[in-house]
Amino acid sequence: xxxxxxxxxxVPDPLQTLEPVKGPAGWGLKNELxxxxxxxxxxSHALYxxxxxxxxxxxxxxxxxSLGPKAKLQQVMMxxxxxxxxxxxxxxxxxxxxxxxxxxxxxxxxxxxxxxxxDASKLLLFGGWQSASRGSGSTLQIxxxxxxxxxxxxxxxxxxxxxxxxxxxxxxxxxxxxxISTCTGAPAALGWATGxxxxxxxxxxxxxxxxxxxxxxLQKAKPAAVNAAAIDYQSVTLPAQKRETRVVKDTPVDVIAxxxxxxxxx
Amino acid sequence: xxxxxxxxxxxxxxxxxxxxxxxxxxxKTLAEGLGATLAVGLFGADVAPAAAAVAACGPVFxxxxxxxxxxxxxxxxxxxEALAKAASATIIIAADDSRVSRALPGVAARLxxxxxxxxxxxxxxxxxxxxxxxxYRQRMTAELTRAARPxxxxxxxxxxxxxxxxxxxxxxxDVSVPVTEAMTRTTIKAVVAPSADEQTIRPDAKMLFVxxxxxxxxxxxxxxxxxxAGQLILGFLGKAKASxxxxxxxxxxxxxxESVLPFLTHLHQVGQTGATxxxxxxxxxxxxxxxxxxxxxxxITERRAxxxxxxxxxxxGKADVLYVADAFEVMRRVNxxxx
Ligand SMILES: Cc1cc2nc3c(=O)[nH]c(=O)nc-3n(C[C@H](O)[C@H](O)[C@H](O)COP(=O)(O)OP(=O)(O)OC[C@H]3O[C@@H](n4cnc5c(N)ncnc54)[C@H](O)[C@@H]3O)c2cc1C
Numbered sequence: 001x002x003x004x005x006x007x008x009x010x011v012p013d014p015l016q017t018l019e020p021v022k023g024p025a026g027w028g029l030k031n032e033l034x035x036x037x038x039x040x041x042x043x044s045h046a047l048y049x050x051x052x053x054x055x056x057x058x059x060x061x062x063x064x065x066s067l068g069p070k071a072k073l074q075q076v077m078m079x080x081x082x083x084x085x086x087x088x089x090x091x092x093x094x095x096x097x098x099x100x101x102x103x104x105x106x107x108x109x110x111x112x113x114x115x116x117x118x119d120a121s122k123l124l125l126f127g128g129w130q131s132a133s134r135g136s137g138s139t140l141q142i143x144x145x146x147x148x149x150x151x152x153x154x155x156x157x158x159x160x161x162x163x164x165x166x167x168x169x170x171x172x173x174x175x176x177x178x179x180i181s182t183c184t185g186a187p188a189a190l191g192w193a194t195g196x197x198x199x200x201x202x203x204x205x206x207x208x209x210x211x212x213x214x215x216x217x218l219q220k221a222k223p224a225a226v227n228a229a230a231i232d233y234q235s236v237t238l239p240a241q242k243r244e245t246r247v248v249k250d251t252p253v254d255v256i257a258x259x260x261x262x263x264x265x266x
Numbered sequence: 267x268x269x270x271x272x273x274x275x276x277x278x279x280x281x282x283x284x285x286x287x288x289x290x291x292x293x294k295t296l297a298e299g300l301g302a303t304l305a306v307g308l309f310g311a312d313v314a315p316a317a318a319a320v321a322a323c324g325p326v327f328x329x330x331x332x333x334x335x336x337x338x339x340x341x342x343x344x345x346x347e348a349l350a351k352a353a354s355a356t357i358i359i360a361a362d363d364s365r366v367s368r369a370l371p372g373v374a375a376r377l378x379x380x381x382x383x384x385x386x387x388x389x390x391x392x393x394x395x396x397x398x399x400x401x402y403r404q405r406m407t408a409e410l411t412r413a414a415r416p417x418x419x420x421x422x423x424x425x426x427x428x429x430x431x432x433x434x435x436x437x438x439x440d441v442s443v444p445v446t447e448a449m450t451r452t453t454i455k456a457v458v459a460p461s462a463d464e465q466t467i468r469p470d471a472k473m474l475f476v477x478x479x480x481x482x483x484x485x486x487x488x489x490x491x492x493x494x495a496g497q498l499i500l501g502f503l504g505k506a507k508a509s510x511x512x513x514x515x516x517x518x519x520x521x522x523x524e525s526v527l528p529f530l531t532h533l534h535q536v537g538q539t540g541a542t543x544x545x546x547x548x549x550x551x552x553x554x555x556x557x558x559x560x561x562x563x564x565x566i567t568e569r570r571a572x573x574x575x576x577x578x579x580x581x582x583g584k585a586d587v588l589y590v591a592d593a594f595e596v597m598r599r600v601n602x603x604x605x
Contacts, residue, residue: 011402012402014403014538015556018402018405020406020408029402041538041539098408100380102374102381105375132402132403132538132539133402134401135384135401135402135403136383138381138383139371141369141375142372145375146375150339150448150449150451151339151452152339154364154367157532168455171368172533174363174364175459175465176460176466176467176531176533176534177457177458177459177460178458179337179454179456179457180454180458181452181455182452182453182455183452183453184452193532194532194535230380230412230414231382231410231412232412233408233409233410235408236401236406236407236409237406238405238406238407239404239405239407239564242584243569243583243585243586245582245584245585245586245587245588246586246587247576247581247587247588248588248589248590248591249589250590251589251591253591253592254599256572256589257596257599257600260589260596260600261604263568264506264547
């Protein structure tokens with residue numbers, strides 16, 4: 001049986017236009033609180049994998065731990081809560097990418113330390129292997145260290161649990177290859193890539209059950225102490241270069257193909 | 267004064283990976299810019315050939331032994347931690363390959379330091395180290411510095427030329443790391459790589475070929491031609507020795523029981539929730555992406571696209587050339603010309 005803690009932040013819907021702005025609390029996004037948000041994509045995969053594993057191993061339980069502004073989290077939970085059974089744990093604070101990963105890990109550590117009944121010897125710490133905001137791929141390892149977990153895996157696409165509780169893990173490495181490892185068992189930290197499971201359909205019943213715990217979790221969320229000055233940003237800019245696209249149309253295929261061949265050889 | 271430590275795992279054949287040699291160039295550039303001391307930290311089964319190769323860069327600290335040959339978090343983190351302490355490093359620089367990316371953040375935590383990963387440039391400005399990295403999946407770029415030390419930095423591949431200084435006699439300090447039982451709870455069983463023929467992800471290729479969902483859609487004759495699409499794509503990849511990337515839509519189809527190209531996996535996906543590979547050239551075919559998609563070729567220098575639709579999102583303002591044409595016809599002819 002496992003105690004699975006999934007760490008997942010929220011990020012703006014990828015289809016939104018993003019613009020960096022500097023405010024009194026440091027760098028953020030223009031209209032950040034107005035942008036529609038989603039659960040970070042790779043962390044979402046971690047959540048689906050966690051729910052799947054918890055179902056397969058009786059007695060297991062899933063917590064979703066998130067650092068973010070309460071009001072935004074509440075919105076995101078309306079859909080996420082319908083995907084998989086979990087208990088939400090909230091650290092009320094900034095969700096943006098410009099916050100230092102060490103600061104985020106400390107806030108998550110404080111939140112996880114407050115979970116009643118969490119058994120560290122059964123702990124599987126899950127999360128996305130990178131966020132879609134900071135994209136640093138470092139929060140989970142730092143958090144793992146704080147929790148005393150020294151069996152860590154990143155870019156995980158598959159986890160198989162043996163009858164003895166051992167773990168077999170497939171991690172992405174360079175050039176489309178996988179490294180396959182076994183670990184004697186929990187505790188372990190796994191940063192998920194895409195995993196193997198499709199996004200579960202919305203299940204209103206799961207949603208109702210989750211929401212009973214989501215609302216109290218949001219209400220009792222403690223403000224997280226996050227030092228916005230940990231990183232001294234000199235500038236944040238959008239890539240300015242817009243290319244002059246030459247559009248080739250109504251041109252015979254032979255001519256196009258030859259042009260591509262010449263370009264390949266150049 | 268800063269002490270900069272360049273760290274790298276040493277491969278089974280005793281060499282350093284290209285990505286590591288690139289990160290070494292970054293470390294060297296920073297050390298020169300700051301007038302700082304540069305040291306090298308190596309770990310692996312046998313580091314002697316690598317130590318000789320980088321001897322001219324500075325003193326070499328080494329953790330050696332069979333336990334450090336494999337890419338395992340617990341032993342890698344212990345080695346990196348010991349190297350940083352032995353060198354009294356204030357800034358630790360390494361490549362952002364899978365092995366270092368897994369272990370170094372935890373090492374930063376152990377050292378009570380901080381980390382910035384996937385940095386694309388590192389420079390000295392007004393006597394301070396300044397790093398450049400992307401946020402929101404490369405949709406914006408920040409320049410930043412920090413007061414906290416030790417400061418760990420991983421450098422992305424393709425941003426610096428690989429170090430190729432003359433080899434020499436390294437001044438080598440052995441750093442001993444006792445291997446405890448707790449460090450070997452994990453065992454590396456295998457590395458599964460597609461065979462050379464099946465390998466379609468080629469990070470060192472000049473050309474990235476991006477396939478979009480259009481390859482599987484109904485074409486002008488009212489039918490889909492998925493098998494032919496597969497042949498055309500594989501044919502091109504083989505002849506041009508190109509690497510394959512795919513849009514999210516196309517990879518996702520595999521999971522939904524649709525007829526889809528059998529050689530595609532999630533590892534091929536480029537974009538917001540995929541990879542952002544670095545290649546000199548990129549050719550996007552049958553892709554109609556918005557921003558999250560286009561992120562996939564942010565680091566492609568020369569970009570061209572083939573699409574039936576002149577408004578193709580991958581192209582307008584983002585590619586150098588857009589061919590408004592049928593990708594089946596174009597790639598069929600390109601493959602013929604490639605012989
Ligand atoms: C949370 C989130 C994350 C995302 N992450 C990613 C990501 O990581 N990567 C990614 O790619 N997308 C991502 N997207 C999705 C992205 O926005 C697009 O929806 C998707 O990538 C579009 O795929 P496509 O271009 O292959 O397919 P389509 O939109 O179906 O476009 C097909 C194109 O093929 C063209 N076509 C058809 N037949 C031919 C022919 N014979 N010759 C030439 N052209 C032809 C059509 O004109 C059309 O433009 C993400 C979206 C969300 C919400």
